[in-house]
Amino acid sequence: MTGSLISTLPGRYYTDPAIFAAEQERIFEEMWFCAVRGADLPNPGDFRTVQVGRESVLVARSRDGSLNAFLNVCRHRGARLCVEEAGTVKRAFQCPYHAWTYALDGKLIAAPNLTSMPDVDRVEYGLSRVHLREWLGYAWVCLADTPPSFETDVFGAVVERLGSLDALDGYDVGELTVGRRIAYDVKANWKLIVENFMECYHCATIHPELTEVLPEFADGYAAQYYVGHGAEFGSGIKGFTVDGGEGFEKLAALEDERDRKYYAITVRPQVFVNLVPDHVIFHRMFPLAPDRTLVECDWLYAKDVVASGRDVSRSVELFHRVNEQDFDACERCQPAMASRAYARGGVLVPSEHHIGGFHSWVVDRLGSAD
Numbered sequence: 001m002t003g004s005l006i007s008t009l010p011g012r013y014y015t016d017p018a019i020f021a022a023e024q025e026r027i028f029e030e031m032w033f034c035a036v037r038g039a040d041l042p043n044p045g046d047f048r049t050v051q052v053g054r055e056s057v058l059v060a061r062s063r064d065g066s067l068n069a070f071l072n073v074c075r076h077r078g079a080r081l082c083v084e085e086a087g088t089v090k091r092a093f094q095c096p097y098h099a100w101t102y103a104l105d106g107k108l109i110a111a112p113n114l115t116s117m118p119d120v121d122r123v124e125y126g127l128s129r130v131h132l133r134e135w136l137g138y139a140w141v142c143l144a145d146t147p148p149s150f151e152t153d154v155f156g157a158v159v160e161r162l163g164s165l166d167a168l169d170g171y172d173v174g175e176l177t178v179g180r181r182i183a184y185d186v187k188a189n190w191k192l193i194v195e196n197f198m199e200c201y202h203c204a205t206i207h208p209e210l211t212e213v214l215p216e217f218a219d220g221y222a223a224q225y226y227v228g229h230g231a232e233f234g235s236g237i238k239g240f241t242v243d244g245g246e247g248f249e250k251l252a253a254l255e256d257e258r259d260r261k262y263y264a265i266t267v268r269p270q271v272f273v274n275l276v277p278d279h280v281i282f283h284r285m286f287p288l289a290p291d292r293t294l295v296e297c298d299w300l301y302a303k304d305v306v307a308s309g310r311d312v313s314r315s316v317e318l319f320h321r322v323n324e325q326d327f328d329a330c331e332r333c334q335p336a337m338a339s340r341a342y343a344r345g346g347v348l349v350p351s352e353h354h355i356g357g358f359h360s361w362v363v364d365r366l367g368s369a370d
Contacts, residue, residue, distance in 0.1 A: 008345040009359050014189040014337035020290040021054075022366050023190075027269050029053035029143040032154050034271045034284050036139050037178060037298060038067060040086075044104060047093075048086045051286050051294075052143060057130055058082055059139055060093075062104045067134065069141045070127035075108070076100045081127070093127075102127050136273075137174035137300075138282075157267040163228040170254035173273075173280050176300035179312040184295040184323060188330035189337065190270070190287040191362065193295065196326050197264070197272050197283075199352045206325045209318055213237050213244050214262055220351045230261030240276040242317040248278040248305050268361065274319065278302075279312075281319050291334050297323060 013019055035050045036059050047060040049072050056072035058081065074081050079097040092109060094101040101110040106127035114120060131142040133150055140154065155165050162168065186193060196202070203210060203217040211218040214231045233240070239247025240262065250259055254277055265273040274281035279301045286294040299316050306312075336342050348355055 004350050005347040006353060006356050008348060008355075009191070009362070010345045011337040011339065011342035013362070014191060014334065015290050017290055019366070020189075020287075023287070023362075024053035026367070027053075027362075027365050028287065029055065031144075031148060031269055032133070032140045032142050032150055033269075034138050034267070035059055035069070035141045038134055038137055038139055039178065041067065043088065045089045045091070046087075047082060047089065049082050049084070051288060052141060055143060056080065057141055057143075058093075058127070059132070059141070060104055067132055067139050068105060069130035069132040069139065070106050071130060073128065074098075074100055075125045075127065076111070135174070136168075136282075137176065138284075154267055158265055161227065161265045162263060167228075167258075168275075170258060171251055171275055171280055172253050173282075173300065175303070176280060177303045177306040178298050179279070179301040179306045180299040180316045182297050182316075182320060182323070184297065184327055186293045186295055186327045186330060187291060188293060188327070188334040189290055190285055190293045191358075192330040192333050192337075193285060193293055193327070194266065194268075194358060195355050196330055198266060198355055198358060201349060201351050202329065206329055207322055209242055210322050213240060213318065230258065230263045233260040233262075239278065239315070240318060241314040242321065243314065245314065247276075247315055248301065248310070250277045251279075251302060268358075279305075279315060295323070295327070 029052065033052045035052065035057060036048045040046075041048060041059065041061040044061050044063045044065070047058055050057050050059065057069055058072040059067060059069045062068050072081050073079075074095040074097065076095065076098055079095050081093055081095055081102070092101050092103055099110075099112055100108065103109045106129055108120070108122040108125045131144070131147045133140050135150075135154065140150070142148070158165050158168055200217045201220045204220065207217070213233060215234045216231050234244070237244040239245060241247050259277050261277070263275040265275075267273065270285040270287070272283035279299060282298045282300060284296045286296070288294055297319070299312060299319070301312060
């Protein structure tokens with residue numbers, strides 16, 4: 001490609017089941033994956049199942065208060081242990097097939113006729129453990145035998161965007177409370193969603209409410225375009241709300257220099273973090289098929305905002321509209337990924353060139369699998 005345009009990935013990267021399978025294996029099952037909000041599992045026995053690559057992962061609160069993660073598979077004959085997306089067990093998980101029973105820490109504690117099978121090691125035949133680390137109030141899991149560096153891959157994404165990890169401190173994300181959660185079932189490949197989030201060339205076209213609040217977005221340069229930059233609120237804008245009216249008080253620990261600014265972070269492969277002075281918007285993607293991605297979006301507020309029952313709808317509505325506008329655009333692109341017109345891909349204009357880095361990263365992760 002000559003001139004100022006560079007090529008995108010070919011269309012098959014968004015439609016080919018073999019490429020999607022390779023992404024599941026080499027990206028989602030090898031990297032740190034943000035699974036659940038810890039506060040969603042407040043009590044011992046609380047659990048949630050999430051899809052990570054090709055695996056169902058069970059995240060549960062143990063009796064000692066810690067979180068554990070396991071493959072959601074009975075070690076006896078492979079039955080799915082928990083079929084519900086979320087729930088609570090009193091003391092243990094019991095397989096509904098043959099009643100093998102596991103403690104909240106994954107150890108095998110009971111099975112029919114187990115006492116007559118002394119050679120069955122209760123630890124060895126416990127649930128298959130998955131690496132888990134808590135950060136920003138979320139449980140991040142990794143299916144790899146030896147996980148990559150959390151500091152390099154996850155912390156590094158924040159440093160790359162904001163200039164330092166300390167820049168997150170003022171938002172105190174781990175201490176915020178979910179004021180609203182919306183799940184979006186998007187009929188598009190996960191990479192289209194990442195690419196959309198990374199650029200703002202489309203903002204003037206499809207985001208009238210957002211560009212009213214953040215006027216510089218109308219010029220096509222996203223807040224992720226250069227390190228440490230935060231998009232400033234417009235002069236007449238009072239808060240990050242659908243009409244630009246008053247929001248809530250600035251988060252207590254937030255520095256004045258970050259007031260009236262919006263920052264966005266992409267943590268590959270499936271997290272977006274949006275930072276504004278009075279709340280945080282946290283996206284987690286769950287790629288389910290080449291043309292289907294579940295996105296869970298949490299709006300996080302100071303605890304007193306949620307506890308006092310204050311109305312968060314105007315701040316939720318702004319980014320809910322942004323989400324719907326973005327996901328609609330991705331769904332319009334998805335069918336064309338199979339078109340002969342896109343067999344060699346499309347092009348990136350200068351304000352989108354950082355997406356080329358994301359494409360190179362995907363190709364590098366897949367290696368010869370593509």
